[in-house]
Amino acid sequence: MTGSKTNNCSIIFSEKIDIKNAPDNLDIDLQLINDQITGYINVTKSKIDTIINITNLRKKHFNLNLNIYLDEDSFLGLRDESEYNFGSNIIIKSKMNKNSIFEYFRLNSFLKTTKNHFIHDIEISSNCEFRDFNFSNGSDEMHNKTSVSLNDENASYVGSGVMISNSTNSNNDLLIKHLSKSAKSDCSFKTVSRGVSRVSFSGKVFVDQDCSKTVSNQISKGLIMDETANINLTPKLDINNDDVICAHGAASGKPDESIIFYLKSRGIPHKQAEKIYVEGFLGEFLNKISNSEMQQKALKYISTHC
């Protein structure tokens, strides 16, 4: 588990569902009935890491209701780099059994005029780590809601969201529940808002009374590029134990003109200077992505959509 070898399989959603190269430790059952995809993915322990690449080729609104189960000592990488040009409604419920790792990458493009909803509820057991990375360009109506329950000792969550809004909207809600001692959470959210964009992020960390030795970090930052753009960042802490380390920070504002001037003083034209600055701003936390291939893809996503 988490070795250098990976077993890559794919799920392609079109008029039908194609599952390719699924290894023996993967049990997938997905049904497409009346434009609704329903099913489950179960992963069991394997010596080789299991990666599932998801591709959406459907020419209509994408509806998915998925249950994911990771058995003890298992690894699942879920990678979705699809375009959602007809809107989407994705509901996922996940459960991680002890010592498992779940790495979920979403690098998605959405057509501006579509409606997109994403809900993920995940239950995390002892010594598990959930790594959640979401890169998005928003749409006229977008809601992202992730709820993370750190149920047992040493359960861990690392998450990073990047929202690049060019006159699009998005509401992003993250709830992290520390329900056992010695659990860790580390979340960052970065957004750039242009035109008439509206971006909101609400990040709530709840620490239950028995959860000593909790460590939680949350940071959210936004860049407002135009007078008509809007960003609303709301960190919330509900801490019911004294033996914890919890930090949070939120800041949004206009670009720092001294940085733009510095870049221009080196010969870089204004537009390029602004692009370098914004890419740097959004890419500040990419070092949280340990997989170099996915880190490069995230960099490319930022560069393409900035």
Add this chain to the structure above:
Amino acid sequence: MLNIKELNVSVEEKQIIKDLSLKVGSGEVHAIMGPNGSGKSTIAHTLAGNPNYEVTSGKIDFNNEDLLNMDPSERSLSGLFLAFQYPIELPGVTNASYLKQIVNVHRKHNGDKPIEAGEFLKMLKEKSSKLNIPMDMHSRFVNAGFSGGEKKKNEVLQLDLLNPNLVIMDETDSGLDVDALKSTSEAVNQLRSSKRSFIIITHYLRLLEYIEPDYVHVFQEGSIIESGDKSLANKIDTEGYAY
């Protein structure tokens, strides 16, 4: 190369530079010395085109072009370089990536192709070595978490990479320890040529002991009150600015 005529500059409606005139010829090294708040950095930022500094009157010719009509990036592409007193931090952008981009923007301006990765690495190694800059510094974000000395060395490295013909060094010596001051000065001295001029802004004599100026100007309340040779810097060092 540079001809400043009766320049007046204001910041937030407060006049800082008053009727300043200064000529810098090709290959000359001019030192500007003065107490805190005398307007030395204002001159540096005005020359580089910082929009926070408003030129209310006067003229600046740079290589027979009107510098004040140029955008900061055009000034850089025309050969002007400012080594910042307080270099900015740029989180999320590695130093190597940033340096390559500034090299390429100048290459593009000169009609050259973007530099090959291997060639850039070789050049970076060679120029970093002159300044005792470790290569792993380039995988860090630009100036983020750099010490004061590392930031200043990074400024001089950029100067070396961009090959400008007018260099303004705004208190490059501040934040440098003795060894760093020596290696930085040696690198600057290697860059001196008959086609490259320097304006060195400093409070102290110590930098000028390594980089010998042709002229020294004393700045006070936004104007040059006295000009001379290096002996003037020695006098200031002994007697202070109230001499």
